[in-house]
Amino acid sequence: MTDVARRAGTSTAVVSYVMNDGPRPVAAATRDRVLAAAAELNYRPNRIARALRARRTGVVGLILADASNPYFAALAREIERALADHDTLTLVGNADHSATRQKHLAERFLAAQVDGLVVVSADGGADVAAEAEASGTPAVYVHHRPRTARGPLVPADNDAVHAAVAHLRDHGYARVDFLSGPTDAGPVGRRRRAWTHATAGTGAALLRCGFSRAAAAALTVRLAAADAVPSALVVATDEQAIGVLAGACRAGIAVPDRLALVSLDGAPGSAYTAPALTVTRQPLPAMAERAVDLLLTGASADPDPLSAPLVPRGTCGCP
Amino acid sequence: MTDVARRAGTSTAVVSYVMNDGPRPVAAATRDRVLAAAAELNYRPNRIARALRARRTGVVGLILADASNPYFAALAREIERALADHDTLTLVGNADHSATRQKHLAERFLAAQVDGLVVVSADGGADVAAEAEASGTPAVYVHHRPRTARGPLVPADNDAVHAAVAHLRDHGYARVDFLSGPTDAGPVGRRRRAWTHATAGTGAALLRCGFSRAAAAALTVRLAAADAVPSALVVATDEQAIGVLAGACRAGIAVPDRLALVSLDGAPGSAYTAPALTVTRQPLPAMAERAVDLLLTGASADPDPLSAPLVPRGTCGCP
DNA sequence: CCATCATGTCTAAACGTTTAGATGGCAGAA
């Protein structure tokens, strides 16, 4: 910057004024000289120095449960896009569903002076909230908010279960079972409760397994061996649904004829399974945009819920 | 920091010495007082200020072609992990296969004073190389390196095609076709050439389509309608293979009986398609580790190639 | 007993910006 100033015959102040269009006006002639000098020297302002002085970094930390999960990956992609639209860079970290690692990431990000934190997790994570709060950094939660956290939450549409159940009923299944996670923590708990509500009195059964494809596949194979495969099943997440599909294929269970399926995430990849998953499609881009808006405007109230439309494809029995 | 120093009755210098274990020794008693003061004040060193002074940020920029592609997402996940192991933060950006956006990201990252750039792309991108070089920031390329770039490349094992072709031959297919990308740019070009080599004189056919699942699915449906579905096919990428599977399912083509398939990426997700994809599994964690090592040690020579083992699963005809 | 040295600490200058306050020149009003 000093070099640019010297070459343009000005002080560093006017260089700054020119680079930032303010806060003071600069004579047109001077501005041109500065711009020319900057171009010739290939000058690029040092954002670190700017951040130190301005106490704003233009960087937001994104804490993910696990970016190798396509649902979270798609969400992360959208969040990065939304942040980029606001001229903000994304520092990303994977917590691998560990609260410890999540807290550790939050600490590192806060030390890096991020302007905000976007936390995308499936459950747990009370510590992050405390860390962020202590340093006055705003945080928003997507998908799940720890019980003790203060920031706004952008939830998925966990009530879309009702549409899923209704759709399977329209296909003639009186009994619609549910595959949930290992516990009722986080959003899948909400989904499970909505399902319980929707199917009260029909004798529908609750299944549980881990969130990985492997776990769901293994469960399905086990059910097939015990001849206990449900006829109609709502699955809490895409990953589990894909696992069920894989298990069904391995065990020779015909989908949708023997086992009809609806998944509740509806990430883009769900359209290309064999057969294609019927889903309630969570509005990932809208969720991302909303989360970023809330973060950057410093809002603290929860936004209106977004809704996930049902997308009929192959696994429910639609042609 | 000033507050900590005051509370501990020292200068900021010894606070720094304590926080960093050096470069000067500190008396044990003083160290304890500093640590106590830091804990009481909940002091967290400001990495921005440190970065400004030390001219090192501890942040690396990761430029991805597209994080919503599970193969790249898995690679990105591993790279983030490898960087975290070296106590380095990851700034991430998606270029969406656009050279312009890729260059733009590089500029932003360099302005943010990243210590290095990891570029994961499928083709193109000469600009990034120039940007990085101009500012003396090291860059490594994973998967693909633009023709004009200087940094080291950590390639996928593009010669694994030979094993794929051989495996399908062992299943009795004399003719093994290949599904490539729309052009021969980037690593898929290498794969295509290796396939040409491996199948010379057998009359095998070359197919082309876009890299998306949608494109591959559409192609497969089209081929089925024309009754031109190959018996044995090596597919350049997982995404295309998943698309082929989806298309085959839609068109009623039996896999592997009517169409046997091997994909050349082998990301973790490929194990849970229906049927499960036979793949050559690219060693993603090893690639990531190597890329990070090269970047952090400032190496410039290309490393020894890593090799991708063939993983027989369902789509080739193995039980 | 003085010179030498090691040890622990302090002082202050950097790092590259931003921006409030000071300054100087020039136009228009009195």
Added chain:
DNA sequence: TTCTGCCATCTAAACGTTTAGACATGATGG
């Protein structure tokens, strides 16, 4: 002419660290 005000620019202090050099103290060796 002198005053007022505006405009463009400069000066210098901050932002929160790191670290080389200066300094004080006490121990060691001749």
